Structure formats: C-alpha cells, structure tokens
Amino acid sequence: MTIFISIYITLLGVILGSFYNVVALRVPVGESLLHPPSHCPNCNTRLKARDLLPVISYLLSAGKCRYCGTKVSPLYPLGEAATGLLFLWVYLQFGLTVNGFLGLLLVSLAVIVTVADLKYMLIPNKVLLFFLPLLLILVLFFLEGPLWQHLLGGAIGGAVILPFALLGGMGVGDVKLFALLGLVIGFPNVILAFLLACLLGSVVGGILILLGIVQRKQPVPFGPWLALGTLIAYGYGSHLIGLYLSFIG
Template identity: 35%
Template sequence: MSTYYAVVVFILGTVVGSFLNVCIYRIPNEQSIAYPPSHCTNCNNYIKWYDLIPIISYIFLKGRCRHCGEKISIKYPLIEFVTGFLYLMIYIKYGIGINLLKYITFISIMIVVGMIDLETTDIYFKTTVVGVIAACVFLVIYIYMGLPIKGYVFGGLLGAGVLAIIALITKGGMGWGDVEICLVCGLFLGIKYTALVLFLSFIIGSIIGILLILSGKKSRKDYVPFGPFIVIASVVTLFFGQSILNWYL
C-alpha cells in the first residue's frame, strides 16, 4: 500500500462526503443538488470556498456559521470523515483498479440512500436509479474485460426478489424502496454476497429493533426504516463477507 495514494484516497473521500451531505439534505427537500451554491440554511449567505474544506473548516469555525453564528450539525463532518475512512479501507482491501472505483461508487450511493431513509423514512427513486445505472456501467466494463457478470445479475434478482415477496406478503411491512436498495446491492456485490447482505440486514434489524423497544424509544407498532440496516449489512459484507462465509462454512 502506498502512503501517498492512501492520503489521496482519504482526502477524495472527504470531498465526496461533503457533496453527499448536499445530496442528503437537498434530495428530500426536492432541491437541485447543483444550484444554488452551498449556503447557510439559517441566514442564506453563500459559504466561501475556505469554509467548505471538509472537516477542517468545521473545526476552525467551531461548528458555527461564520455569518450568523448558527450551529452546524456535527453530522456533516462525521459523514465527510466516514466517507473518507471507507474510501481508505476500500483502497487498502482492493488496491488501485476497477474494484476501487466500483466500490467507492457503491459506498457513496449507499451512504446517501441510508442517511435519507434514516432521517425521513423515505427512499427516493432518483437515488436508487443512479445506483442501478452505475452498476450496469460496471457490468458493461466487466464484459469488455472478459469477466463474468451472471452472478451479479442473479444477485440483483435475488436481492430484489426476496424483498419484493416480503413486501407483497406483508402488504406494506416492507417498503418498495428497500427492494430497490437490494437490487442495487445485488448488481454491485453478486449473488453470494447479496444472500449474506439479506441475512445480516435481518439480524442487525432485529437486534436494533429489540434494543429500541426495550429502551422505550420505539413501540412494537412504530415504523423503523429498514434501509439503514441493508446499508450497514452491505458495508460489513463488502469488507468481511468472505471471512464470514469461510467461518460459516
């Protein structure tokens, strides 16, 4: 592993994370992610470039708007850091190559989808369709490279199919947005890892759901978004999937 490339990948991740923050905030509000430029949601003053440096600007501004002093949510630098960290981990695991580009694209889409679902309990088709298109682009690249894609196609069918059946049986107990997320996961990860994502997402969801009920934060009748559990499971699978499968087998 090259230290230079590791630093570059991490910085790239934080920059992309800053853009993901824009998507997470604006997409549910049906705003353009390109215009207007970044601005304070309290005083509407445009934010200068030197106040948009990922993580660093938040520290120097002490978490407040330069113009009006409004407090800036800690989630913004956290998402920037987490994105940079995940990019770095992908580089360490997969090195420089098509898989690095493929999986940082996948992780970026998952962060946006998962955070929006966590905050709004909604999954927007405009986010998942980007994931499907991006996955198909990489499948075309695989075909050009002479690599098999059947496992990825079947992965998409498995992920979407299982949750679609659950959605039909439960009549709303599982959202169709979750079906779209699993379609994206399947097309990116393949059938073997998609099966693991499904298994882990139900386990993680069950554990967190029980903890929320026991803590009194949720009741049995409250809706808990399932998308974030799929995202967490997909991240775990991306990094530890083969080790988990080897241990299980």
C-alpha cells in the same frame, strides 16, 4: 507510496462526502445541486469558504452556524468522515483495481442513500438511476465470475424485500436499492448482506429503544443497514461464508 495514496484516497473521500451530503439532502426534495449556493437552512446566510471545509468547519464552529448559532446536523460531518474512512478501507482491501473502483461506487451510493434515508425516510430514484448504468457496466464487462450469479443476486435482492414493502414495513425504494446491490455483489453474497442488515438493524434499533432515542413501533430507515450489510458482504463475503460452512460442515 501506499501511505501517500491512502492519504489521497481518504481526503478524496472526505471531499466527495461533502458533495454526497448535498446530493442526499437536495435531490429527495427536488432542489438543484447548484442553486441556491450552500447556505444555513435557518438564517439563509450564504456560507463562505471557511464554512465549507469538510469535518474541520463543523469542529471549529462547535457544530453551530457561525452566523445565527443554530445547531448544524451531525449528518454533515458524519457523512464526510464516513466516506473518507470507507474510501480508505476499499483501497486497503482491493487496491487500485476494478474491484476497488466498484467498491468506491458502492461506498458512494451507500453514503448518499444513508443520509437521504435518515433525513427523509426516502431513497431517491434519481440516485439509483444514476448509479445503475455505472454498476452495470462494471458487472457486465469487467468483473470475473458467471453472470448468472449477479442476475440471481439482483432477483433475490428485490424479492426478499418486496413482501415487507407490500405489507408496509419498508418502502419501494428499499426494494429497488437491494435489487441493485444484489446485482452487484451477486449470489450468495446477497443473502449474507440481507442477514447482516437484519442483525445490525435489530441490534442498533434495540439499543436505541433502550436508550429512549427511538420509540417502539416508530418507523426507522432500513436502507442504511442494507447498504452496510452489502459493503461487509462485498469486502468479506467469501471469508464469512467459508467460515460459516466450516462450522456446519
């Protein structure tokens, strides 16, 4: 049964990932999610059903539009595949539980934020406001543990990013995002998430600079790393913090 559920959860994630791409690419620029229908951004040809199969259509068309030959952004298949794999990870980690459902919401938010931030260097308020009540309900009424840890996590999440935003190193969207994520994962996981985000962002950023893909002092989005650090802390926070304490104890 676990195998069938795993396959279903993964496919669900891939399909939802396709929709999350639409949300991430349209909401920041004020476009409707329904109109116009899916189309090639270069030739404006309306896409047919066979052009909209998550991941598969991209592979079959060799990453190009079938109508004009323009290269299709790899963000589309990567967003779809990442959502499917992360959905599978959440299910295997937490099962069909409240924590599992919360994990799926966190993955959904993370994927949308990542695609939007990579594309526009922007984290849309509308996306955060959509997820806010859903996450709050789970935190307030269904999760175990003291409420003060979540409130402190939200406060720390916003406070730790705010100085960077005031100095122009990050956007206000990062402050709002990490305050929301901190509220969900609570204290001390929020600190772990921030440290992981800084570490991952620095390592990957350094590699991209060495490869010449990114120039020094070129602005890079930090939202994806905050989201990834949060997912790692949510899944393995207790273990990682316990491991660290055992080394210094």
